Amino acid sequence: MIEHRLHRLKIQITQIVVFVSCLLSLVSLGVAEDRFFEIRAKKFSYTPNIIKVNKGDVVKIRLISEDVYHGLFLDGYGINTLAYPGQEGAVKFVADKTGRFSFRCSHTCGEFHPYMIGYLYVSPNRLFPLGASGILVFAALSLALSFRKSGKAAKFKLFGLVPLDWRFELTRFKVVRNLFKNRWFPFIPIVINLFVFTIILLAGILGGWGAGNYNFGVMIVWILWWVLLMMFMVPVVGRLWCMVCPFPLIGEWMQRGKLIGVGRQKSWGLNKKWPNKWKNLWPLVILFWISTWFSGFFTVRPLATFMLLGTIIVLAIVISIVYEKRTFCITMCPVSGFMGLYSNFSLCAVRRKDPEVCQKHTLKTCFLGNEKGYGCPWMELPYEMNRNTYCGLCLECFKTCPYDNMGFFLRPFGQDLFAERRRTDDLYRRRGLDEAFKGLTMMGIFLSFFIAFQGPFGHLKDMARATTLGGYLAYLAESFLVDFIFIPGLLLLFAFLSKRMSRTKEVSLKTVFVNLSYALVPVGLAIWAGFSLGIILPNGSYLLHILSDPFALGWNLFGTANFPWTPVFTGIMPYLQVLTVMIGLLFALDLGYKLSLQTYKTVEESRRGWIPILVYLVIIHLFFLKLFCG
Amino acid sequence: MTRKTNEIIAVALIVLSTIGTVIGVFAVEKFRRGRIYTVELIARQPKYGNWYPKKFTVPYGKETRILIRNIETVSHGFAIPDLNVAAKEIKAGEVVVVKFTPDKKGTFPFMCTVWCSDEHLHMTGEITVE
Ligand code: SF4
Ligand code: SF4
Ligand SMILES: [Cu+2]
Numbered sequence: 001m002i003e004h005r006l007h008r009l010k011i012q013i014t015q016i017v018v019f020v021s022c023l024l025s026l027v028s029l030g031v032a033e034d035r036f037f038e039i040r041a042k043k044f045s046y047t048p049n050i051i052k053v054n055k056g057d058v059v060k061i062r063l064i065s066e067d068v069y070h071g072l073f074l075d076g077y078g079i080n081t082l083a084y085p086g087q088e089g090a091v092k093f094v095a096d097k098t099g100r101f102s103f104r105c106s107h108t109c110g111e112f113h114p115y116m117i118g119y120l121y122v123s124p125n126r127l128f129p130l131g132a133s134g135i136l137v138f139a140a141l142s143l144a145l146s147f148r149k150s151g152k153a154a155k156f157k158l159f160g161l162v163p164l165d166w167r168f169e170l171t172r173f174k175v176v177r178n179l180f181k182n183r184w185f186p187f188i189p190i191v192i193n194l195f196v197f198t199i200i201l202l203a204g205i206l207g208g209w210g211a212g213n214y215n216f217g218v219m220i221v222w223i224l225w226w227v228l229l230m231m232f233m234v235p236v237v238g239r240l241w242c243m244v245c246p247f248p249l250i251g252e253w254m255q256r257g258k259l260i261g262v263g264r265q266k267s268w269g270l271n272k273k274w275p276n277k278w279k280n281l282w283p284l285v286i287l288f289w290i291s292t293w294f295s296g297f298f299t300v301r302p303l304a305t306f307m308l309l310g311t312i313i314v315l316a317i318v319i320s321i322v323y324e325k326r327t328f329c330i331t332m333c334p335v336s337g338f339m340g341l342y343s344n345f346s347l348c349a350v351r352r353k354d355p356e357v358c359q360k361h362t363l364k365t366c367f368l369g370n371e372k373g374y375g376c377p378w379m380e381l382p383y384e385m386n387r388n389t390y391c392g393l394c395l396e397c398f399k400t401c402p403y404d405n406m407g408f409f410l411r412p413f414g415q416d417l418f419a420e421r422r423r424t425d426d427l428y429r430r431r432g433l434d435e436a437f438k439g440l441t442m443m444g445i446f447l448s449f450f451i452a453f454q455g456p457f458g459h460l461k462d463m464a465r466a467t468t469l470g471g472y473l474a475y476l477a478e479s480f481l482v483d484f485i486f487i488p489g490l491l492l493l494f495a496f497l498s499k500r501m502s503r504t505k506e507v508s509l510k511t512v513f514v515n516l517s518y519a520l521v522p523v524g525l526a527i528w529a530g531f532s533l534g535i536i537l538p539n540g541s542y543l544l545h546i547l548s549d550p551f552a553l554g555w556n557l558f559g560t561a562n563f564p565w566t567p568v569f570t571g572i573m574p575y576l577q578v579l580t581v582m583i584g585l586l587f588a589l590d591l592g593y594k595l596s597l598q599t600y601k602t603v604e605e606s607r608r609g610w611i612p613i614l615v616y617l618v619i620i621h622l623f624f625l626k627l628f629c630g
Numbered sequence: 631m632t633r634k635t636n637e638i639i640a641v642a643l644i645v646l647s648t649i650g651t652v653i654g655v656f657a658v659e660k661f662r663r664g665r666i667y668t669v670e671l672i673a674r675q676p677k678y679g680n681w682y683p684k685k686f687t688v689p690y691g692k693e694t695r696i697l698i699r700n701i702e703t704v705s706h707g708f709a710i711p712d713l714n715v716a717a718k719e720i721k722a723g724e725v726v727v728v729k730f731t732p733d734k735k736g737t738f739p740f741m742c743t744v745w746c747s748d749e750h751l752h753m754t755g756e757i758t759v760e
Contacts, residue, residue, distance in 0.1 A: 108722040195647035214723025259640035554725035
């Protein structure tokens with residue numbers, strides 16, 4: 001019944017949307033005008049940076065450069081012009097496509113050149129109202145569904161389809177199992193990666209303080225690697241990167257004294273223990289946030305990328321000499337934190353197969369190690385591990401388990417968010433505010449990055465690249481306020497409302513805050529995927545250049561060294577970004593209500609407690625929609 | 631394979647992929663430059679170091695290659711008007727090779743031909759042909 005009514009409601013809403021947008025386009029039809037803009041380009045902004053026209057207008061733009069060569073490439077229209085002091089550029093077009101389009105500098109003009117952006121609005125913007133009604137419809141549907149279900153379902157099902165505890169073992173195939181048990185795997189991919197990173201470091205040093213967009217190091221790390229990480233590796237395989245990461249290789253070699261064979265289990269170094277109460281994500285939350293202070297440098301300056309990677313490599317070696325096992329990875333690697341948190345959403349996981357086999361096997365070789373392999377370097381307890389945060393996919397436990405009881409599983413997205421608490425979670429103070437703040441700061445960092453690097457505001461770019469010390473400090477202060485006060489504060493407010501509305505006495509506010517913050521895991525992944533689209537689509541073509549001439553020595557290895565900068569699909573980019581955000585929202589709604597069920601004692605409490613969180617998700621998604629297309 | 635050989639192969643792979651790569655890159659580059667007489671010229675705004683080297687000498691009547699590396703963040707150009715040699719525009723991060731055979735002896739000015747900064751007009755140097 002309800003489903004039927006909902007269906008009708010949906011149709012009605014779509015009709016209204018269609019009607020309103022028809023009305024809007026009618027209004028704008030009759031009044032096509034000639035519009036003229038004079039845009040002045042100066043490192044690294046346009047004045048005016050935002051221009052607005054109506055559909056059908058004939059737009060003329062004169063581009064004037066006030067310092068060096070600048071260009072203007074208009075997304076969606078594919079129009080390009082160049083200006084040079086004393087030589088203007090001009091474009092003329094009919095604004096027949098509606099929405100928000102970025103115009104970008106098309107001629108390398110300085111280190112921030114890839115971030116030199118302005119916005120053209122051609123109204124009516126259909127995508128925003130469409131997206132907004134989508135968000136509201138999804139939220140309404142989710143609410144209705146949550147009130148329909150009778151009682152706590154015995155089994156959670158993702159979107160009511162796949163049971164959340166469903167899993168399929170990939171290592172049941174002999175080939176995969178044998179590969180995972182081989183001591184040369186993942187050593188070989190690590191060595192290949194080592195080769196790539198040697199080129200990156202060399203290119204970074206040779207590239208010096210020059211422009212990043214023609215540098216192998218900068219482009220591979222910040223375009224290819226970052227995008228692959230956020231759009232594929234983490235959401236699909238979890239810490240796949242850690243499996244093949246070359247940074248801990250040298251340190252681990254020193255600890256073990258062997259590369260392939262199995263030497264002694266105890267490190268040859270000092271083998272110190274990291275304090276238990278800091279074996280959680282807190283150090284990583286802080287360190288990643290600090291490393292974002294310099295994003296205005298290392299994404300554009302080859303030498304800065306070199307220094308960042310160099311620091312990580314040296315630190316990884318030093319820490320592995322002093323501390324045991326992968327202490328560096330668990331507590332210090334800047335990217336480890338979000339990979340860990342977001343891996344809980346991923347499609348793949350290493351888990352034990354049969355709990356009884358583990359119980360009978362009293363000598364836990366997966367933790368202690370044996371002659372076949374090392375005890376879990378990430379200091380996990382593979383025999384009871386139920387979440388991905390701290391599993392580096394190093395595959396040692398496949399080698400050390402004498403009963404082949406470890407498996408590599410495919411499972412539904414988000415399974416780990418519902419895992420039971422374990423003893424080590426309390427011992428190491430894990431799965432508390434540390435993971436909540438990791439998720440929240442990632443949202444804040446996304447905001448700062450998106451507005452500064454993909455937005456049209458020149459003064460923000462000047463702040464991020466520290467043209468004045470005061471501006472830079474203000475940028476850092478803003479990022480602190482947003483990441484650690486404002487965004488967590490907003491969630492706290494709604495967590496408080498949620499607890500109030502549920503009218504429960506037994507669940508603490510902190511528990512509500514922490515549990516419901518996990519609904520932000522798919523959200524975080526989705527907005528970062530959207531951000532990544534904004535990097536790869538306009539700038540991916542640089543990769544062809546740097547692959548052919550990695551050291552800027554005039555090589556042409558693959559014949560693509562002179563391939564010009566060519567943005568692809570940037571016209572439909574806002575649509576793709578809105579799509580990713582919507583997918584994130586769907587997951588957040590589905591998983592969020594289940595988290596609410598898990599947090600509160602009764603179904604009634606969970607339903608009432610869910611409403612404020614739903615409102616919160618709607619608010620932040622409307623905001624993201626505004627960022628991407630409004 | 632014994633354990634020992636395993637370790638040796640692994641170490642060899644690591645050395646090859648790091649030190650080997652670096653040596654390989656420099657060796658290839660050296661070989662590439664060795665075949666024709668080559669001068670490497672670095673282009674930067676006067677503020678950040680100007681042409682480097684500002685003066686250089688090339689042999690008369692022999693094919694010469696000038697490898698101009700713009701290691702900066704704005705475009706530059708290159709021209710030796712007296713020898714009829716020019717590279718239109720060298721974008722930031724780009725490398726341009728100009729090949730020519732000097733047919734006049736003497737010292738000639740060369741300069742940047744793209745407005746790169748306020749001191750653009752000072753971005754000049756001297757080439758000597760002997
Ligand atoms: S945590 Fe960092 S250093 Fe460690 S394996 Fe993963 S990416 Fe590499
Ligand atoms: S040994 Fe530890 S880190 Fe490695 S795959 Fe197994 S559980 Fe994960
Ligand atoms: Cu520009």
